[in-house]
Amino acid sequence: MSELALTRKKSRIFRELNTVLTVAAREITVFLKSPGTAIMSLALPLVMMGMIGGNLMQNMAGDLGFDFGQFMLIGMLVTMLFMITTMGMTSLVDDHDIDFNQEMLVSPVSRYSLVVGKILGGSFAAIVSMAGTLLVGLLMGITLPLGKLLLVLALAPLMCLSGGALAMIFIGLIKNKKAANLAVMLITMPQMFLSGAIIPIASSSGVLLVLSRLMPMTYCLDLTRAVVYSGSAEYSSVVMFNPLINFAVIISLTVVCLVIGTLFFARSEKNL
Amino acid sequence: MGMIEVNNLVKQYKGAKTPSVDDISFKVDNGEFFAFLGPNGAGKTTTISILTTTLSKTSGEVKIAGFDVEKDARQVREKVGIIFQQPSLDPQLTAEQNIRFHACLYGMCGYRPTFKMMPAAYRKKVLELAEIVGIQDVLFRPIKKLSGGMQRKLEIIRSLIHTPDVLFLDESTQGLDAVSRRGLWDYINDVRNQYGTTIFLTTHYIDEAENVDKVCLINHGEIAACCSPEEMKRSLLKQELVLDAEDRTTLTNELTALGLTFTVNGRVIVPYTESAQEIISRLQTKLTVLRIHEPSLEDAYVEFLNKTRRGAA
Numbered sequence A: 001m002s003e004l005a006l007t008r009k010k011s012r013i014f015r016e017l018n019t020v021l022t023v024a025a026r027e028i029t030v031f032l033k034s035p036g037t038a039i040m041s042l043a044l045p046l047v048m049m050g051m052i053g054g055n056l057m058q059n060m061a062g063d064l065g066f067d068f069g070q071f072m073l074i075g076m077l078v079t080m081l082f083m084i085t086t087m088g089m090t091s092l093v094d095d096h097d098i099d100f101n102q103e104m105l106v107s108p109v110s111r112y113s114l115v116v117g118k119i120l121g122g123s124f125a126a127i128v129s130m131a132g133t134l135l136v137g138l139l140m141g142i143t144l145p146l147g148k149l150l151l152v153l154a155l156a157p158l159m160c161l162s163g164g165a166l167a168m169i170f171i172g173l174i175k176n177k178k179a180a181n182l183a184v185m186l187i188t189m190p191q192m193f194l195s196g197a198i199i200p201i202a203s204s205s206g207v208l209l210v211l212s213r214l215m216p217m218t219y220c221l222d223l224t225r226a227v228v229y230s231g232s233a234e235y236s237s238v239v240m241f242n243p244l245i246n247f248a249v250i251i252s253l254t255v256v257c258l259v260i261g262t263l264f265f266a267r268s269e270k271n272l
Numbered sequence B: 001m002g003m004i005e006v007n008n009l010v011k012q013y014k015g016a017k018t019p020s021v022d023d024i025s026f027k028v029d030n031g032e033f034f035a036f037l038g039p040n041g042a043g044k045t046t047t048i049s050i051l052t053t054t055l056s057k058t059s060g061e062v063k064i065a066g067f068d069v070e071k072d073a074r075q076v077r078e079k080v081g082i083i084f085q086q087p088s089l090d091p092q093l094t095a096e097q098n099i100r101f102h103a104c105l106y107g108m109c110g111y112r113p114t115f116k117m118m119p120a121a122y123r124k125k126v127l128e129l130a131e132i133v134g135i136q137d138v139l140f141r142p143i144k145k146l147s148g149g150m151q152r153k154l155e156i157i158r159s160l161i162h163t164p165d166v167l168f169l170d171e172s173t174q175g176l177d178a179v180s181r182r183g184l185w186d187y188i189n190d191v192r193n194q195y196g197t198t199i200f201l202t203t204h205y206i207d208e209a210e211n212v213d214k215v216c217l218i219n220h221g222e223i224a225a226c227c228s229p230e231e232m233k234r235s236l237l238k239q240e241l242v243l244d245a246e247d248r249t250t251l252t253n254e255l256t257a258l259g260l261t262f263t264v265n266g267r268v269i270v271p272y273t274e275s276a277q278e279i280i281s282r283l284q285t286k287l288t289v290l291r292i293h294e295p296s297l298e299d300a301y302v303e304f305l306n307k308t309r310r311g312a313a
Helices: A012-032 A035-060 A067-089 A091-097 A101-103 A111-139 A146-171 A176-195 A206-214 A216-229 A244-270 B042-052 B073-079 B095-104 B120-133 B147-158 B178-195 B227-237 B248-257 B276-281 B299-311
Strands: B004-011 B021-028 B033-037 B059-064 B080-083 B166-170 B198-200 B216-221 B224-227 B237-244 B263-265 B267-272 B287-293
Touching: A012 A035, A012 A111, A012 B095, A035 A067, A035 A111, A067 A091, A067 A111, A067 A146, A067 A176, A067 A216, A091 A101, A091 A111, A091 B021, A091 B224, A101 A244, A111 A146, A111 A244, A146 A176, A146 A216, A146 A244, A146 B033, A146 B224, A146 B263, A176 A206, A176 A216, A216 A244, B004 B042, B021 B042, B021 B224, B033 B042, B042 B059, B042 B166, B059 B263, B073 B080, B080 B147, B095 B147, B120 B147, B120 B178, B147 B178, B216 B227, B216 B299, B224 B276, B224 B299, B227 B299, B237 B248, B237 B276, B248 B267, B267 B276
Parallel strands: B033 B198, B033 B216, B080 B166, B166 B198
Antiparallel strands: B004 B021, B004 B059, B216 B224, B237 B267, B237 B287, B263 B267
């Protein structure tokens, strides 16, 4: 047997970034090898944007003071990022079932790197769904200017991280696929309706107002709309908060969810 | 300082009435080949899981290479490699992708999307190891298309690619055919000789532990014995003379007259502690079978379990 020429890299930062990349790459590889998942990622926008969105446009678009189609397209784009990233996190349950979580957790890297890699890898499918949503929107005659679209794309990783971190709090503790799938619905559905993705929430009050302010997606949507509508006459009708406030809240909620979710995940795998 | 030091380790799972591991202590020296044997449910996997930081302990102190498994978990993980009892491969990736994933997580190289793009040292090492364990032809096939034996071989390559100081083998050869088992042990012995790797083994194939430096027997979460295999055999079993004659009755009468105890079980079995030569020289009956039976570690292990059961009854 020859001498090992491979040596360990010393830099901690390199190793953690490499871990994020490796875990994310695995998720993408698995996604590309699962035609069913890829088809679902493309089919979901057809249902969400084409059917739900189309129906809302036909029945709700009047007298809002802004273009409801574009409002809803942005809502659907962010919903897709949140929903598909959250669904992607259920692969933690699959990894638990095949004991692959053990292989990851016994490695000398930060648990945060593993989770962030998992979220970023899962967001690849979300980006595919986002592209599908844009395509369905295009077929419905709803478009975004290229410059605005690029800005939305630039924000996408932050949205995915935020959605994935929230999902970790629930899915990190779950060891059963059925329960994980229910958790996805529990996480994404209220956000879709309460955060203003497809129904404006500027006039919400009482409990619904409080709930909407607790949803990370509310701030993700508002930030995205602030970027898209910036400089337009519709800005004040569509955007609720200062973009800096949105950004600060997203970062804070993401960090808190990530810390709690990762802790839950590591503890549940450790059988305390 | 030992490579593995376990002092008064206790693990009691939530809701369990009794501890799975109950106040055990042992030490494994650097480069030692150590076997941890016991029946199913004895506490072997629980102990390994604690030693490899994948399970938390209830109390006690556990150190690997001087690092505490809970306070210095990261350093411990750098030092150990493990082959789990159940395969822990991603069935959707190829064999090589599974190795690449592991090598990158252990900081052996930066991640690249294809094997061809990986550093030359990585490619050379993977191909070399694959050839040694005989999986070079399936290296780029998905795991789900590999046999159980092939998957085990792959896990062994994966666990050794970062050259751990301690390799934990948790019933790792289960399900492998005899030729594959022997091939793997030859390779693991090579690694041990070349790098001085400490091996911590649990197995149900007791013959695999015959050549270990130290063996610990665990039962019901407690350590029953911890010594060399030779000492264990001596303490639990006697050597035996296996005899037979055309006239077996004459032979057994003669043994009785000499005051020797024996059993008849197909052949005449005469346990002894001192010289076999002396017994044989005193026998007048013409023998048709004369053999010395050296007890194996498996014999000692079975005797240990039988004694435990008799004690419990």
